[in-house]
Structures are given as structure tokens and as C-alpha cells.
Amino acid sequence: MARWLFKSEPSTWSWDQQVAAGAEGTFWNGVRNHLAKQQMMAMQVGEQGFFYHSNEGKAVVGIVEVIKPYYPDHTDASGRFGMVDVRAVEALRTPVTLDAIKAESALKDMVLVNNSRLSVQPVSEAEWTLIRRMGGLG
DNA sequence: GCCAACGTTGGC
DNA sequence: GCCAACGTTGGC
Numbered sequence: 580m581a582r583w584l585f586k587s588e589p590s591t592w593s594w595d596q597q598v599a600a601g602a603e604g605t606f607w608n609g610v611r612n613h614l615a616k617q618q619m620m621a622m623q624v625g626e627q628g629f630f631y632h633s634n635e636g637k638a639v640v641g642i643v644e645v646i647k648p649y650y651p652d653h654t655d656a657s658g659r660f661g662m663v664d665v666r667a668v669e670a671l672r673t674p675v676t677l678d679a680i681k682a683e684s685a686l687k688d689m690v691l692v693n694n695s696r697l698s699v700q701p702v703s704e705a706e707w708t709l710i711r712r713m714g715g716l717g
Numbered sequence: 718g719c720c721a722a723c724g725t726t727g728g729c
Numbered sequence: 730g731c732c733a734a735c736g737t738t739g740g741c
Contacts, residue, residue, distance in 0.1 A: 634727060696726055
């Protein structure tokens with residue numbers, strides 16, 4: 580099972596809105612980057628990812644699950660990009676900030692640290708486990 | 718197909 | 730609000 584990280588600006592789409600979308604979830608539209616697209620194409624239903632607030636907050640705040648595999652993004656006029664559907668699984672007890680991630684040497688190779696502009700990223704199993712623990716989840 | 722110009726993202 | 734990094738566009 581691969582692990583992922585989804586980035587969103589709270590002013591565009593926040594964790595609270597994701598939670599409010601409930602079990603039906605929502606589509607993760609708006610990705611216009613081929614590297615991010617490739618991550619989404621690799622996603623399987625049931626795989627989980629972190630929900631990260633960029634700009635404001637700058638922290639991992641929750642966990643989402645992929646509930647629909649890659650399909651065309653109707654908001655992309657060019658027809659080149661697609662999206663997946665995700666639903667909120669649970670919030671971290673305490674958000675794990677970018678500062679905390681950068682301060683943790685075991686996380687120095689995270690894509691979030693090295694390619695901060697990529698909006699959908701792969702996360703290793705070790706990174707997944709550690710950030711979950713830092714966020715107060717067993 | 719190269720590369721300069723431009724636009725966008727996101728940390729600071 | 731600034732600006733570096735990066736991706737994309739478009740002229741050649």
C-alpha cells in the first residue's frame with residue numbers, strides 16, 4: 580500500500596471542508612502538474628494520504644483515503660489532467676508542522692522538504708509511521 | 718527541439 | 730508582500 584500527501588491551501592479547500600464532505604468525499608481537482616498527475620494515476624482505492632495545509636498553517640492536519648481511482652478532471656479545459664476522489668478518515672490530534680518535519684532528521688528526504696512545490700506527493704512507509712506518531716495517532 | 722520569457726506556487 | 734524555484738509556453 581502506497582502512502583501519499585495531498586497539499587491544499589486552506590483558503591481554497593480546507594481540512595474542515597474535507598471533513599464536512601463526509602463519507603462520500605469529494606474530487607481532488609485542480610492539479611495541473613504532470614508529476615502530481617502521475618502520483619494520482621498510481622493511486623489505488625483504499626490507499627491513504629496526509630492532508631497538508633500549505634501557506635496558512637503549513638502542517639499535516641489529517642488523513643484521507645482514496646475512494647475513486649484516477650479519472651478526467653472536468654475542470655480542465657485541455658483534457659490533459661485528471662483527479663481522484665478522497666474522503667476524510669481522521670484528524671491528527673496535533674497538527675505536524677513543516678517546522679517539526681524539517682527539524683526531524685529522519686524526514687529530511689521527504690518530498691515535502693525537497694520539492695515543496697509538488698502538490699501531490701508520495702510518502703514512504705517510514706515517513707508515514709513517524710508523522711502519524713508525531714501527530715498523536717497510534 | 719532548444720531556451721528565454723513568463724506565470725504560479727509556496728515558504729519566508 | 731517578496732522572491733526563489735520550478736513548470737509551461739511560444740518564438741525561432
